[in-house]
Amino acid sequence: MRNRFKGKDFLAFKDMDREEIEFITDLSLDFKKKWTIREPHEYLKGQVWAALFEKNSTRTRNAFERAAADLGVKVVYLRPDEMQMTRGEPLKDTARILDRYFDGLFIRTFGHEIVEECAKWMQNPVINGLTALEHPTQGIADLMTIKEKKGHYQGLKICYAGNIYNVAYTTMIFCATLGIDLSIACPEGIEPDEKMIAEAKRRAKLSGAKIEITSDFDKALSGADIVYGMSQYSMGQSEEKITHLKEAFKPYQITMEQLKKAKSDAIFMHCLPAHRGEEVTDEVMECDQSVIFDEGENRMHSIKAILAAVAD
Structure with missing residues (x-):
């Protein structure tokens, strides 16, 4: 090209x-x-x-x-x-x-x-x-990592769990564009921007990807090839907002028990920095399925x- x-x-x-x-x-x-x-x-x-x-x-x-x-x-x-x-x-x-x-x-x-x-x-x-x-620079790094570890994009499924912010939107767009199924696990009332959902759905129609927003973490993890963790809050947000998000995302912490609900060969990704003990446990970060430093x-x-x- x-x-x-x-x-x-x-x-x-x-x-x-x-x-x-x-x-x-x-x-x-x-x-x-x-x-x-x-x-x-x-x-x-x-x-x-x-x-x-x-x-x-x-x-x-x-x-x-x-x-x-x-x-x-x-x-x-x-x-x-x-x-x-x-x-x-x-x-x-x-x-x-x-x-x-x-x-x-x-x-x-x-x-x-x-x-x-x-x-x-x-x-x-x-x-x-x-x-x-x-x-977007993170998005390209993520796609590199997926291609290195999985060999292809089409037909894969990502379970994303964490704050609905820049990385979530980038992931939505690249999944919808490349034919990767995406299940975003998030609490009710904390959903992605409507314009970004509309753009993802438009692209998904062309690629055949399934883009799903669900509060059911088990459903999101089921059949996932990639489990993508993300901080529960972002830089620059107010203390009040951070407290609210941390409480809302507690049920979506990625533990080894939760990781086992994905495919047996699923990889764990995270854009870093991670708050160990909040959105993800130290055990998951250090396990053999974790590819966070290759991704970094x-x-x-x-x-x-x-x-x-x-x-x-």
């Missing part, structure tokens, strides 16, 4: 079709092979990218900086508290200035409208490192492929 991403933004799975998602995933796996055999790949030597992080990060920041280094890209890390945006400078002014200085922007922020606004005012590519709506490593390879694909 021809690279459709060159010079373009990489903001969300909802903006991509099946071919584009598979292209980036396969490119990520190719970059992982280069990493494994230590084949040099400084394809972007001479480029300088800005990294703007408004949320704390372990995997995303370090994966981006290492991916950039391998590609020969210099990264300038921007702290929001040191920039004029914290004193009221319009985002469109900041974005246009950054566009004059850098070959692209990697941004991890809160509302999805922020990355869309940056993309609107910048000519150079913008990569979404996380917003409240989607986490794949963040670096996914970001490298995205950078290489969009760079002009």
